[in-house]
Amino acid sequence: LDQLRKRDSLWLNRYWKQADKDGKSKLGYDDVEADVNKNGSLDFTDFQQFVKLIKKRDELDKLFNSLAKERGNILTLQEFKGFLVGIQKCTLNEEEYDNLYHKFCDKDLKGMNLEGFSGFLMSSDNAIFSSEHAKVYQDMSQPLSHYFIDSSHNT
DSSP: OOHHHHHHHHHHHHHHHHHTSSSOOEEEEHHHSOOOOOEEEHHHHHHHHHHHHHHHHHHHHHHHHHOOOOSSSSSSSHHHHHHHHTTTOOOHHHHHHHHHHHTTTTTTTTBHHHHHHHHHTTGGGGGGSOOGGSSSSSSOOOOGGGGGOOOTOOO
């Protein structure tokens, strides 16, 4: 989670510097078209809030809230494991569930918040394809015309 926060912070700072062309630490309305306070510019805090709003996903909030019953804004290990087993159809051992949970936990809150859950869903730990299937095990050193390619009329 710390790495995710650092990456987000670096991303925000990089885009802030690109958008703040005059170096005055304020963005004009024409730069972002998101002047919530109607004062003609955004400072860095306003910019962070704006990016957070852009990244918000209602369907993810609904999923998290439907799972986090025990502590409300925190997903417990048992709730996370229930999601992985019941919805994701994972078959890990207890230690793997525990390690995965703690990898995305907020250490201050002693649990997984929405940010950590989102981080897990978008991480390689939740990849749609297994890395095992990325390995080429056939001999692919020949020219394409040396291989028999079977295809149907629908291909």
